Amino acid sequence: MVAVVGATGAVGREALKRLHERAFPVKELRALASSRSAGESLAFGTGSVVVQELKQGAEQGVDVAILAADAATSREWAPRFVAAGAVVVDNSSAFRMDPAVPLVVPEINAHLLAARPALVANPNCTTIVSLMAAAPLHRLFGLTRLTACSYQAVSGAGLPAMLELEEQARQWVAGQPMQAKVFRRPTLFNVFPHDSALLDDGSNEEEQKLVRESRRILDLPDLRVSATCTRVPVRRAHAVALHMEFERKVDLARAREALSCTAGVRVIDERAGSPADPLMAAEGDDVLVSRLRIDAGGEDGHALAVWAVGDQLLKGAALNAIQIAEHLL
Numbered sequence: 001m002v003a004v005v006g007a008t009g010a011v012g013r014e015a016l017k018r019l020h021e022r023a024f025p026v027k028e029l030r031a032l033a034s035s036r037s038a039g040e041s042l043a044f045g046t047g048s049v050v051v052q053e054l055k056q057g058a059e060q061g062v063d064v065a066i067l068a069a070d071a072a073t074s075r076e077w078a079p080r081f082v083a084a085g086a087v088v089v090d091n092s093s094a095f096r097m098d099p100a101v102p103l104v105v106p107e108i109n110a111h112l113l114a115a116r117p118a119l120v121a122n123p124n125c126t127t128i129v130s131l132m133a134a135a136p137l138h139r140l141f142g143l144t145r146l147t148a149c150s151y152q153a154v155s156g157a158g159l160p161a162m163l164e165l166e167e168q169a170r171q172w173v174a175g176q177p178m179q180a181k182v183f184r185r186p187t188l189f190n191v192f193p194h195d196s197a198l199l200d201d202g203s204n205e206e207e208q209k210l211v212r213e214s215r216r217i218l219d220l221p222d223l224r225v226s227a228t229c230t231r232v233p234v235r236r237a238h239a240v241a242l243h244m245e246f247e248r249k250v251d252l253a254r255a256r257e258a259l260s261c262t263a264g265v266r267v268i269d270e271r272a273g274s275p276a277d278p279l280m281a282a283e284g285d286d287v288l289v290s291r292l293r294i295d296a297g298g299e300d301g302h303a304l305a306v307w308a309v310g311d312q313l314l315k316g317a318a319l320n321a322i323q324i325a326e327h328l329l
């Protein structure tokens, strides 16, 4: 039995789709959400599944649980699923910095799954997109500094945020004032710093996630990481401008070759057309990498810049979680 908690949300819906498309062995599916959506019907494969409320007993008989609700729900329910014998992959931030819980991007640190942990944390979506491009280059040249500036899709804030942007587009066309509840300001025709909580040092939570989780996933606890995260009026797929400094002198041809050979990465060479953008990346599994170039701002020949774009609902969430679960089968 496979359970998806938060099945009605942006990530949960993608998880249902990808479970079917990847032929994940789902003998039985339990789609769980809050009492608000219990009884709703969701598409699954060629059929449908009725959403059940996440309540006492929902964990019983579950072999694999993909959690895609909020962090508080994960904190309460991940231990319950584990205690009932399930393998759990959590999409929330609840366990990402817990040293007892591996934080995994399979293309980078799948070896952490060899011990068959019962609970695995899925990293932050912007971090996954960034590291899919940075990790192959780190393996080649030894990363010493990572600077990431993100351009994040509204769906990173869930289904209501995506629907709000679509509604704002309709309101604008109709000449009506744009309503903004999720971000508390219009998203259409706008760009603003990431909406997560502001911290005492002036950074925001999303930026801190990128800093801390990058160090943990790359196993580089002292890596210098700088992040500026923004929200842009894009439905899905986050873009990140990455500037990286390395121990060793970089070789552009080797860097391009390494990225081209990395599973889950696709190099889109802008010299042969257009560089990657969120519309190209949306609904695809791969992180698209373009604009690979020597970064003139780094120490002579030791720095690279790239533009990486990935569907954060997929590789940044549902797909990465299912890939982890596949390793644990």
Ligand SMILES: NC(=O)c1ccc[n+]([C@@H]2O[C@H](COP(=O)([O-])OP(=O)(O)OC[C@H]3O[C@@H](n4cnc5c(N)ncnc54)[C@H](OP(=O)(O)O)[C@@H]3O)[C@@H](O)[C@H]2O)c1
Residues within 6 Å of the ligand: 005, 006, 007, 008, 009, 010, 011, 012, 032, 033, 034, 035, 036, 037, 038, 054, 067, 068, 069, 070, 071, 073, 091, 092, 093, 123, 124, 125, 155, 156, 157, 158, 159, 160, 312, 313, 316, 317
């Ligand atoms: N969106 C992304 O790009 C992204 C990327 C990486 C990680 N994540 C993480 O993935 C999780 C889900 O994000 P999302 O974007 O899919 O959010 P979302 O679209 O707002 O969906 C939230 C889901 O959680 C359910 N839920 C809320 N409270 C619940 C409760 N008390 N008990 C059971 N279910 C409950 C909702 O059910 P109802 O329909 O009943 O309200 C809904 O199915 C979050 O932890 C988020 O941080 C998201």
